[in-house]
Amino acid sequence: MRGQAALLPALAVLLMAAGSATDVAPTPGFAPFGDQVSEQRLPLYHRVTTMIATSAPINDPGVIEAKRVGFAMIVDLRPPSADTASEKQHAEFSRIRYVNIPIQGVPTDEQVKQFAELVAEPSNLPLLLHGASIDQSGAMWALYRASLGVPVAIAFEDGATAGLQASGPAVQARLAERARTQGGQP
Template sequence: MSQFRRVTDQVSVSPQITLADVDEAARQGFKLIVNNRPDGEEPGQPPSSAFQAAAAAAGLAYVHIPVSGGPTPQQVETQRQVIAEADGPVLAFCRSGTRSIVTWSLGEAQSGAHSRDELVQLGREAGYDLSGVLPR
């Protein structure tokens, strides 16, 4: 089972989840899963379509925003919007969770929802160093 790392009451991130983790996410009260991992990035990785089907079966919304390297401005804005419009807590995942939290934090910084210092602290508490990716 993957480790869901709480960032805020609304957002948690995780390293690669399994299809079984989708049911656990539903049990924990998540309402939306955001997959930031491109299909085929690693052998044996379940495709987005399998996560979409598992999310639907568990009663969860699902969005695939594949990020390779650093997120584009469009990916940052799309992720910010889908999280803002979610009906409850969101679980975002990628290989390590880093792309997910970076994409989220850039959107938060650009929207002014959190200061850079707040985001760095939230990242640190979740086990990620955002100090080098957020603008000063």
């Protein structure tokens, strides 16, 4: 009896780490819904399309969670640091592709183009996008959607849904400028 009592705490830890039998399994080849991921490992997670999701910054357990739920690629928008190096190393070990597009403030047109090229490659999907904050992910998402020709108001709203916050005015100004130069309506 004493041996069984000592075994219970270890078993509980293993079950919490692995998930429970009632967890909903992700659909292979698609970005999982929020109820299929650990919010502690992928904070502020949001599935923006069937193939792309955003989150706040992740750490090494977040990389493991991204692999567990089926992501093929992680796009990290943070400037290079020890955290990005560790994330890259864990991603390579987990056999998940990792790309760092370091942004300062609002993503540039070139950075949005780089992200669009990654999204256009089917082998990179499903893809998890995160940055130093959920705001960075939302800004990239809004600008990416606008680059596809989505109307500015909808692209901005998509970015806000994906986490756009503090960068909202700068993104809105960039989108309005895009609409003026392309002859569209802001």
